[in-house]
Amino acid sequence: WIVNGRVLFDRNEYVAELIDRLNTFPFAERKLKIGLEYGKLIRRYVEGKAFFEANQFLDAYNAVVHALHHLARIEVIDRGFHPETTVWSQVRQMEPQVYKLYSELIESHESLEKRLELLFLANDFLIHSKAEIGSAHLFEVMKEKDIWQFGELLQHHDLKHFTQDLGVMLDYLTEKGLINVCQIETKGQAVYHRGY
Known part of the structure; x- marks a missing residue:
């Protein structure tokens, strides 16, 4: 409505500046949106x-459909476009x-378990391949100092939109060796804070 509508006042x-910003989709905004989608x-x-793994295949299917939707949105944003509600028609071309x-998950005649098994293998590769662009915003913030505690990251004004997914994102990036974990001494004996 904003981009295609006629401005009366x-x-x-x-509104002119907003339309320009939406049309140009600045790189900093794209990086933030990709980071948010990557966390999700x-x-x-x-x-x-x-x-x-708990044999709850319908719930797994639902989660995978949502994961693929976020992956699709990342692809669209990475190419400089805003994802539309019909994101799959955008992704089909891009x-x-x-x-x-997505179509194999939805339309395949394999058993649900087999479809999910194959998709988890492919998704693991795709998620890892998107780690650099998906984590760029987080890594930029983390360059501000050498060691961060989780609470400090949560409080950082540039990560305020990441609060829901930040823990999972840090765990994944740590597991893949993209973020290092260190122990920070506390006053308690043999009790440490976790630093990133």
């Missing part, structure tokens, strides 16, 4: 894998590999 050129992707993937995963 624009005090202080606010990891959370859904981890939830789906836990459901799968990244056929992700669209193929």
Whole structure:
């Protein structure tokens, strides 16, 4: 509505600047949105894998569909576009590999368990391949100092939108060796804080 609508009144050129910002989609905003989607992707993937391992295949299926949706949104944003509600028609043209995963999950005649098993293998690779762009915003913040505690990251103004997915994201990036964990001494004997 904002981009395609006709502006009847624009005090202080606010709407014109908003339209320009939406059309150009600045890199900093893209990096933040990709980071947010990446955190959601990891959370859904981890939830789906836990459901799968507990033989809760319908819940795993639901989580994987949501994970693929976040992956699709990352692909669209990475190419400089805003994801639309019909994101799969965008992704079909931009990244056929992700669209193929989605269509195989939805339309395949294999058993649900087999479809999910194959998808988790492919998703693990895709999530890891997107780690650099998906974590760019978080890594930029973490460069501000050598060691961070989880609470400090949660309080950082540039990570205020990450609060829901930050823990899962840090765990995943630590597991993949992209973030190092260290122990920070406390006043208690043999009790340490976890630092990143």
